[in-house]
Amino acid sequence: MARNPDMSQDRRAALGEVVIQDVARQMGEQLAQQIAAPFAKFFAEAFVQQCRERGMFARGPKLLPVEAIAERIGRSSKAVRHLIDRGDLPARRIGRRVMVDSEQLEAWIRNNSVD
Secondary structure (H helix, E strand, O other): OOOOOOOOHHHHHHHHHHHHHHHHHHHHHHHHHHHHHHHHHHHHHHHHHHHHHOOOOOOOOOEEEHHHHHHHHOOOHHHHHHHHHHOOOOOEEEOOEEEEEHHHHHHHHHHOOOO
């Protein structure tokens, strides 16, 4: 730092301290990022692995709307709703939509296919 003859020694010391703190802060942030990144990656990977081992990422049943079922079995939406209303095809209501579990649909197709 160049000396300014108009600045007191105390002022120069205070300014020097501010500069040192600013440089240290910047270096500290860079160092923290360099150190933290591998740890963050390690802990994230460990967390994901534990979740997988505990089955926390297991997906629930895939639910299909009436229109998709109608297309899958080659019938109209009205015919599919009739099967559901009669209890031939198990379904659940989610809000206003009627949905069927894809595994239950496949089982129904196997049980009702003509050989």
